[in-house]
Amino acid sequence: MAQRRQRILVLDANQRSALAVTRSLGRIPELAISTADSTTTALAGYSRYSENYYTHPSPQHQPEAFLSWLNDTIRAEAIDALFPTTEITSQLLLMNSDRIGHCLLPFAPYETVMSLADKGKLVKLAQSVDVPTPASRHYCRAGDVETEKVEKFPVVVKPCLSRIWTGQQWLDTAVRVARSRAELEHILTATDYLQNNEFMLQSFVPGTGAGIFALYDQGEPVAFFAHQRLREKPPQGGVSVLSASAAINPRLQEMARKLLSAVNWHGVAMIEFRMTPDGHPYLMEVNTRFWGSLQLAIDAGVDFPKLLWQITAQRPVDPVGEYRVGRRLRWLLGDIDSLYLALRSRDFTRWEKLARLIGFFIPRPFITRHEVNRLGDLRPAWAEVKAYVRALRS
Structure with missing residues (x-):
């Protein structure tokens, strides 16, 4: 008799991070992945690895209705674990953990999460462990x-x-x-x-952003990762549309360790710093959930969703070695928007605009992969393009 597969529900399915989680966990034979969001269709819901897609009330605008829907769905579909990918959904579930029954939730307790997510508390914590803040x-x-x-x-x-x-x-x-x-x-x-x-x-701290991505198991570090933002939307600074895996800055890693160890962290976290022009780091914030460029870490060799599932299910954890530095991840439609905004902006000279245009069209096929467009899983890309065209027409 075949062993029952564990049923995972990936929430916030319209996020690109949710698509990365779905593709990662969907490749594990013992798991059956479903996805859900408040929209009628969603990016991760189109993935070949999503066996079912559910539409539910908005966690932001209809939290009580969402929690009732989730409770009913967990029981009806025998869901074993939940993987939310936004701050609102994850915090709402942690505040109402008594309403998800037996379901596994791969997060630290609510009070621990808020000790980092609350920026006022974070500043006090950083000061207590000698991590510089503005x-x-x-x-x-x-x-x-x-x-x-x-x-x-x-x-x-x-x-x-x-x-x-x-x-x-x-x-x-x-x-x-x-x-x-x-x-x-x-x-x-x-x-x-x-x-x-x-x-x-x-x-105000002038400089550039830098981050450390981490996974912890009950206070013990499991994996670290770093990347460099190459292009953003808007181009002056925003969401990453082209990024590259980078070597970890030992100084930033040590600061991240101090913060996460101080609260006995469990799960994933993104620790954001601001680096001044003369190289001094200052802590900005900590995101206590999966991040937008998650797929880059997976491509480079640090499969955070798979590792987090292994920890959550108390399975043997794959050893994490050195990852590939210099791998690139491109969100194509976001990159198109970024190029358009750069060409229209007065903040860039003609030569800078020309450089952006050339850089956009020069392929790097051996080191660059597309975030949404994947040959083995094309439906999310088609869906994203259709939604993009509809938005342009409206």
């Missing part, structure tokens, strides 16, 4: 700020939470940069969620 002042509400005492601009207005749970729904927040006192006063008075929610004013 100079920060913490406030409970906008009315507490005495703007006349802020002496140096630009200054960063950073909410402690990227998503605020009100008890009924989620509020989105954003990091803002105030370049003058008048701009700071406008941000503080015009932003509703700053009136009654905690935030920080931080000194």
Whole structure:
């Protein structure tokens, strides 16, 4: 009699990270993968590795209805484990872990997650383990700020939470940069969620972003990875559309170890730093979920979803050796958008625009793979192109 396959439900299926998780876990013979999102169709739902796709109420706008749907689906479909890939869904499940029954959830406890996800708590933790952060002042509400005492601009207005749970729904927040006192006063008075929610004013750190990606098992490190962003959307800085696996900076790795070990971390995490022009790192934030360029790590030889499943299911964990440095990952449609924005921007010279144009069309077939377009799994790419064309026409 054939052994029953473990049933995994990958949530947030319209995320590219969810597609990477689906493809990774779907190659494990003992697993049966289903996917779900609040949209009628989703990127990962088109994958050949997704055996079923479900549409559910929005975790952001209809959290109670989503939790009820999930509870019913877990029982009806005998789901063994959940793999959420966004902050909202993962935190909502952790806050309501009693409603998912026997299902495995590959995360640290809610309080541990929030010790890193809450940027105010993160700054205090970093200071306690000698990890440098930008100079920060913490406030409970906008009315507490005495703007006349802020002496140096630009200054960063950073909410402690990227998503605020009100008890009924989620509020989105954003990091803002105030370049003058008048701009700071406008941000503080015009932003509703700053009136009654905690935030920080931080000194602005010039430089470039750098990150360390990690997997931990009950406080013990399992794998680390690093990449370099080569092109972004928007081109001045944003979502990575072309990235390359890079050697790990030992200094950043040690800082990541200090932070994750201090909270006995479990699961995946992305630790983001800002590197000044003279090479000094400052901690920016920690993302306690899978990241957008997850597929690059898998291609380079660090299969984070598979490793996380092995840890979660208490199976033997594959040994993690050195990964391939210099492998590239390209999100083609995002790269097209980035090129378009760069060519229209006044921030780039004619020569810089020409360089972008040449770089876009020069293929690197032996070191570059497409994030969505995969020969063995083409349907997600076709679906993404159709959705892209529809968006252009609307």
